[in-house]
Amino acid sequence: MxxxxxxxxxxxxxxxxxxxxxxxxxxxxVRSCTSCAPDALTRLQMKRAIQVAGNRFTPSDEFRRxxxxxxxxxxxxxxxxxxxxxxxxxxxxxxGTLTSxxxxxxxxxxxxxxxxxxxxxxxxIADLHVSTLxxxxxxxxxxxxxxxxxxxxxxxxxxxxxLPELQNSEFSLLxxxxxxxxxxxxxxxxxxxxxxxxxxxVFQERSLRVGSELEWPASLGENTLSPKKLPFNMETxxxxxxxxxxxxxxxTADIDGLxxxxxxAA
Amino acid sequence: MSGVDTQSDSFEELAMPLFDQLYNFAHWLTQNxxxxxxxxxETYTKALKGFSSFQLGTNFRAWMYRILRNxxxxxxxxLRAASTVPLDSEDNGPELAVENAxxxxxxxxxxxxxxxxxxxxxxxxxxxxxxxxxxxEEMSYQEIAETLSLPIGTVMxxxxxxxxxxxxxxxxxxQKG
Numbered sequence: 334m335x336x337x338x339x340x341x342x343x344x345x346x347x348x349x350x351x352x353x354x355x356x357x358x359x360x361x362x363v364r365s366c367t368s369c370a371p372d373a374l375t376r377l378q379m380k381r382a383i384q385v386a387g388n389r390f391t392p393s394d395e396f397r398r399x400x401x402x403x404x405x406x407x408x409x410x411x412x413x414x415x416x417x418x419x420x421x422x423x424x425x426x427x428x429g430t431l432t433s434x435x436x437x438x439x440x441x442x443x444x445x446x447x448x449x450x451x452x453x454x455x456x457x458i459a460d461l462h463v464s465t466l467x468x469x470x471x472x473x474x475x476x477x478x479x480x481x482x483x484x485x486x487x488x489x490x491x492x493x494x495x496l497p498e499l500q501n502s503e504f505s506l507l508x509x510x511x512x513x514x515x516x517x518x519x520x521x522x523x524x525x526x527x528x529x530x531x532x533x534x535v536f537q538e539r540s541l542r543v544g545s546e547l548e549w550p551a552s553l554g555e556n557t558l559s560p561k562k563l564p565f566n567m568e569t570x571x572x573x574x575x576x577x578x579x580x581x582x583x584x585t586a587d588i589d590g591l592x593x594x595x596x597x598a599a
Numbered sequence: 600m601s602g603v604d605t606q607s608d609s610f611e612e613l614a615m616p617l618f619d620q621l622y623n624f625a626h627w628l629t630q631n632x633x634x635x636x637x638x639x640x641e642t643y644t645k646a647l648k649g650f651s652s653f654q655l656g657t658n659f660r661a662w663m664y665r666i667l668r669n670x671x672x673x674x675x676x677x678l679r680a681a682s683t684v685p686l687d688s689e690d691n692g693p694e695l696a697v698e699n700a701x702x703x704x705x706x707x708x709x710x711x712x713x714x715x716x717x718x719x720x721x722x723x724x725x726x727x728x729x730x731x732x733x734x735x736e737e738m739s740y741q742e743i744a745e746t747l748s749l750p751i752g753t754v755m756x757x758x759x760x761x762x763x764x765x766x767x768x769x770x771x772x773x774q775k776g
Contacts, residue, residue, distance in 0.1 A: 387735035390626035
């Protein structure tokens with residue numbers, strides 16, 4: 334049956350996806366075929382009905398403004414500048430205080446560079462932490478059981494890591510989600526301690542270095558705590574080829590406590 | 600003007616015209632306003648951060664939809680939806696989608712947009728997304744292939760099966776009604 338062969342390609346024809354010559358041949362056939370013509374017409378009407386029905390949801394004006402603000406050049410720029418200026422001010426102050434004690438001139442320059450980079454990393458991590466907590470669904474895997482949360486990441490991120498045992502500690506695990514830092518996939522775990530939420534981020538150190546705008550400073554190593562004037566406390570370290578960040582508005586003792594549990598579990 | 604400013608300007612100029620469509624697509628995927636807003640917000644954040652890796656001159660729309668769709672697939676709703684994808688082969692080419700019953704005719708008579716919306720919403724997510732990209736976004740097979748990271752043959756066969764499933768669904772709804 335010749336028409337069966339035509340009809341098998343009817344949708345492709347109506348999508349305009351047949352080769353040019355075949356489209357012309359098909360056109361000629363459909364115009365003259367009493368079997369294919371009604372089929373083509375009804376399928377075309379179906380396409381239009383789906384198109385009309387599919388244009389269903391409209392974003393609110395408030396949401397549109399929110400997106401525009403988030404990607405607009407000037408606010409972005411001023412925010413970035415504010416971060417850089419604030420970071421530079423803190424660093425200069427800190428470096429200035431330390432100068433008379435034990436740092437050399439070359440050491441100060443290195444410290445300045447490292448500290449600015451540290452603050453840049455810190456702001457990225459802080460953004461991720463805040464946006465996660467602001468989300469209506471902050472975690473993708475909801476469980477207090479590390480034996481549920483850890484396997485959930487299998488196949489989703491290109492590395493494995495251990496979660497600490499929390500018995501006899503004040504921390505409780507709320508869940509986890511996938512995250513990205515400079516387009517590098519990683520894991521984000523959310524913990525609770527006395528109603529404060531703490532995020533623990535884990536990334537592959539090697540992946541963060543490759544293709545990243547951030548040159549990881551050597552001094553961003555063991556026990557680097559965040560600048561005290563900023564709203565969060567953070568600790569970061571590298572262990573077993575992985576880079577860990579622990580961040581939250583909990584006390585530095587709590588941040589340090591959770592970091593120690595992770596270090597022991599790694 | 601610095602390179603960063605120029606880049607941010609370009610991103611805004613390219614990305615904002617897609618906002619309504621991306622939101623509509625996100626809402627169809629998540630079927631929830633709040634989740635759709637979160638998804639679009641995350642898409643724009645990721646896209647802006649990764650814009651330096653986007654090659655100007657390539658398909659920006661497909662790139663944005665791919666980010667949105669990948670973000671959706673790693674969300675809780677997306678993981679749940681993706682777990683329902685059947686494992687049957689999709690490489691058998693387009694089906695001969697001709698039936699004696701003609702829901703299209705039913706549709707023609709009823710012109711009921713709500714009926715179609717309900718049928719689209721009931722589709723499994725892998726059928727829903729491909730149908731919307733083709734019919735609503737009017738993407739070419741090549742663009743759909745780029746967006747969904749699929750071979751064109753799979754795009755064609757999946758689209759064909761999505762249409763057939765939608766027709767069957769409309770037929771059932773009409774018979775119920």
